[in-house]
Amino acid sequence: YEENQAYEIRVQARDKGTPPRSAHCKVLFEVIDVNDNAPEISVSSLMSPVKEDTEIGTAVAMVTITDKDGGKNGQTNCKLTGSVPFKLKSNYKNYYSLLVDGPLDRERVSQYNVSITATDEGTPSLSSIRIITVQVSDVNDNPPxxxxxxxxxxxxxxxxxxxxxxxxxxxxxxxxxxxxxxxxxxxxxxxxxxxxxxxxxxxxxxxxxxxxxxxxxxxxxxxxxxxxxxxxxxxxxxxxxxxxxxxDENDNNPTILAPYSEHGSVNSESIPYSAEAGYFVAKIRAVDADSGYNALLSYHLSEPKGNNLFRIGTSTGEIRTKRRMSDNDLKTHPLVVLV
CATH class of the missing domain: 2.60.40.60 (Cadherins)
Known part of the structure; x- marks a missing residue:
């Protein structure tokens, strides 16, 4: 049917008499269509890639549907399958525009495979599918x-x-x-x-x-x-x-605030012979410009070695006697304090 919808045949009948006689007639054959052709989908003017800020309603491609059959067998319907931000708009009979129908975001989806299905109205109906790949191009819509x-x-x-x-x-x-x-x-x-x-x-x-x-x-x-x-x-x-x-780094020495003599020693203190053990002699005060553990100070008696008369509070800096004075003790005791 798709090649020739009708045939014309001329027929002659002749007898065998003398002289022979003949007659003529014309026979017309009409080919009846059956639905043996699926619709064909062609795409033109495809715009790909499409910028992600493309406005809704922008045409992306032109789609044409053809079917070689006749009558209802050649009448077609076209639709998109799947969830995509595009739609088909019929322009004239079997001509369609593929339009942007939703916001595009390349950062979310950078490519769409748009599936177009064309179905004819024959019995049984035939259909075909065409997949159009639409790339989405980047625009500068995201700040760092x-x-x-x-x-x-x-x-x-x-x-x-x-x-x-x-x-x-x-x-x-x-x-x-x-x-x-x-x-x-x-x-x-x-x-x-x-x-x-x-x-x-x-x-x-x-x-x-x-x-x-x-x-x-x-x-x-x-x-x-x-x-x-x-x-x-x-x-x-x-x-x-x-x-x-x-x-903070430990880059500052402690500074001793107690008074000094010209020789650098603490002012002399007098201790009565009746002083009991624990008698308060002096208090050494010092500060450190650093912070934290770098400024956490401890006090120690460094000289003379073996001295058994005085002790210093490691954390307080208070110098006290360890026992009562005796006649055997020296009258003067130079103490060197290490902070």
């Missing part, structure tokens, strides 16, 4: 993101200049240039602190490098902000607050 809003960095005092204090990292869900971030210092706190003279940040790697050696006794903490900016058009950015805490 730091792992947290605040980052705490701990740096030992006296660390050499050029020490890498921390390596900042950010995450950008976009692709290529849209995901390539650079880093910059944007503000400092306190205002009197010149952050730019204290730290530097590698704009490409995010490494924060010290420009000076820090002293815990002068500066215990400072704060600044870093901005990460991607290379998309237009560029997007986000900030993170960086808190730097200087860690």
């Amino acid at each position: 993101r730091f792992l947290d809003y605040h980052i705490n960095i701990y740096v030992k005092e006296n660390s050499p200049v050029g020490t890498t204090m921390h390596a900042l990292t950010s995450l950008d869900l976009d692709l290529n240039e849209n995901a390539k971030s650079t880093y910059h210092l944007i503000s400092s706190s306190p205002k009197t602190t010149q952050i730019a003279s204290m730290v530097n940040i590698n704009s490409e790697t995010g490494d924060i490098v010290s420009l000076q050696s820090f002293n815990y006794e002068e500066l215990k903490t400072f704060q600044f902000k870093v901005q990460a900016t991607d290379s998309g058009v237009p560029p997007l950015s986000s900030n993170v607050t960086v808190n730097v805490f200087i860690l």
Whole structure:
């Protein structure tokens, strides 16, 4: 039927008389169609990739359905199968437009396999399926993101200049240039602190490098902000607050506050012979500019060795007698205290 819907045959009948006589007629054969052809789906003007910010209603492709059969056998219906953000819109008879019908997000789905099914109205009906692959291209719709809003960095005092204090990292869900971030210092706190003279940040790697050696006794903490900016058009950015805490090192000797003579010894104290054991003689006071265990002081009598008359409180610095005085004891006892 699809090649010839009808045939015409001319027939002649002739007798064997003399002279022979003949007659003619025309026979028409009409071929009746059966549903033996499935619909054919053709796609043209396919737009792929499609930007993820493409507006709803934008045409992605033109779809044409053809069926070689006739009558209802050649009448077709077309639809999409599955859940996709696209739809078919009929333009004229068997011509359709494939349109965007929902928001696209490359970061969620970067490719769609759109399945088109065409079915004819024959008995039994025949159908065919065509799968169109639509790629979703990236646009710069995601700013760089730091792992947290605040980052705490701990740096030992006296660390050499050029020490890498921390390596900042950010995450950008976009692709290529849209995901390539650079880093910059944007503000400092306190205002009197010149952050730019204290730290530097590698704009490409995010490494924060010290420009000076820090002293815990002068500066215990400072704060600044870093901005990460991607290379998309237009560029997007986000900030993170960086808190730097200087860690104390034991770099300060204890300072003794008790009075000294010109020779560096504690002022002389008089002890009566009647003093009982535990008699309070003097109190040594000292401070340390460090902190924590580095400033936790202990007191010890270091000279003379074998002295059995005095003791000092390890934590209090109080010097007391260990026993009563006797006539055999020296009249003067120089004590050397180690803090």
